[in-house]
Amino acid sequence: MVRFQEAQLDRTFSALSDPTRRALLARLEEQDAVSVSELAQPFAMSLPAVMKHLDVLSDAGLITRTKTGRTVSCRLNADPMEEAMGWLARYQRFWTQRLDALEGMLEERRRSREPDGGAGNV
Amino acid sequence: MVRFQEAQLDRTFSALSDPTRRALLARLEEQDAVSVSELAQPFAMSLPAVMKHLDVLSDAGLITRTKTGRTVSCRLNADPMEEAMGWLARYQRFWTQRLDALEGMLEERRRSREPDGGAGNV
DNA sequence: CCTTAACTCAACTATATGGTTAGGTTTCAA
DNA sequence: TTGAAACCTAACCATATAGTTGAGTTAAGG
Numbered sequence: 001m002v003r004f005q006e007a008q009l010d011r012t013f014s015a016l017s018d019p020t021r022r023a024l025l026a027r028l029e030e031q032d033a034v035s036v037s038e039l040a041q042p043f044a045m046s047l048p049a050v051m052k053h054l055d056v057l058s059d060a061g062l063i064t065r066t067k068t069g070r071t072v073s074c075r076l077n078a079d080p081m082e083e084a085m086g087w088l089a090r091y092q093r094f095w096t097q098r099l100d101a102l103e104g105m106l107e108e109r110r111r112s113r114e115p116d117g118g119a120g121n122v
Numbered sequence: 123m124v125r126f127q128e129a130q131l132d133r134t135f136s137a138l139s140d141p142t143r144r145a146l147l148a149r150l151e152e153q154d155a156v157s158v159s160e161l162a163q164p165f166a167m168s169l170p171a172v173m174k175h176l177d178v179l180s181d182a183g184l185i186t187r188t189k190t191g192r193t194v195s196c197r198l199n200a201d202p203m204e205e206a207m208g209w210l211a212r213y214q215r216f217w218t219q220r221l222d223a224l225e226g227m228l229e230e231r232r233r234s235r236e237p238d239g240g241a242g243n244v
Numbered sequence: 245c246c247t248t249a250a251c252t253c254a255a256c257t258a259t260a261t262g263g264t265t266a267g268g269t270t271t272c273a274a
Numbered sequence: 275t276t277g278a279a280a281c282c283t284a285a286c287c288a289t290a291t292a293g294t295t296g297a298g299t300t301a302a303g304g
Contacts, residue, residue, distance in 0.1 A: 006141045006144075009139075009141075009144065010139055010140065010141060010274060012139075013135050013136075013138040013139035014135075014136070014139035016131075017131075017132055017134075017135035017136035017139055018132065018291095018292085019131075019132060020292095022128075022131065022209070025213075029212060029213060029216075035247085035250080035251095036250075036251065036296070037250060037251080040289095045292090045293070045294090046293075046294065046295080047250090047251075048250095048251095048252080048253085048293085048294080048295090049292070049293055049294075051251080051252075052291085052293080053292085056291090067251090069250090069300090069301060069302075070249070070250050070251070070299095070300060070301045070302070071249090071251080072250080072251070076211045076213070076216065078163075078214075078216035078217055079217065081210050081213050081216075081217075082217045084210060085207060085210045085211075085214070087138075087144070088203050088206060088207045088210070089158075089207075090148075090151060091147075091151060091198075091200045091203050092127045092200075092207070093203065094198065094200035094203075095203075095204045096201055099168075117132075117166040140261095140262085140264090140293070157280080157281095157289075159279085159280060159281080166267080167262090167263070167264090168263075168264065168265080169280090169281080169282095170263085170264080170265085170281095170282080170283085171262070171263055171264075173262085173281080173282075174262070175262085178261090189281090190279050191270090191271060191272075191280090192269095192272070192279070192281070193271095193279090193280060193281080194270040194271060194280080225287065
């Protein structure tokens, strides 16, 4: 049985629950290191607003920030996501089960169509 | 490129960000259908508090409720979790990459130890 | 040296969240 | 038919969240 850090999961899922923050992470997924102002640029909101989001991401351990001169570089840290996926994985059987059931139903239909000439259409 | 329902992800991640709600889901993972009062029983909080959590889970589509007589049965619906995992999967390379790097490093160490007799211990 | 870019901080606002208590309604069952 | 179980609703409270504006601070660069 896997043990989860409840408080860490709280922060991770909470951080991921905002579209702005997910967009910030998506940006850092495609570009290794991005400055605060570069990250803020695409958004309609003010710079301090974006910085608050970065604080949340940082508290959740999803990004790291390193200052060089007057610019701050942000990088992704996906480790907390791994734990989040680990938690979700427990429920995976519910949809794979559903897919198995669907597959089984299709198989059933296929077999029942083969003998005769395709009578029982829905 | 996979397209995500942003508002749905908001609700899903937000619903998962609370330990009480995750515990409720965990309960429904091991028991197919559970009544509201049964679900509430293990928690120190009041029944209306638990019911608010159930509302959140229901709004996120993570549970369904069916009333029979005076008792309400709750069931898990994992579908929104599948989408959440889909979103997270995009970042999976960051930790598999890290594991690959670790594996590579261990391989490196193993090979460098083989020739001589195990000198460079950390 | 002075200006400007890049960021930080503080104060304020509105709304959301997570909890409470008190008082319903509906249904079952003695 | 009356009482209690099971659930719902409403009103309230404290704190957190997501944004704003305005005023710093620090570091390049002409």
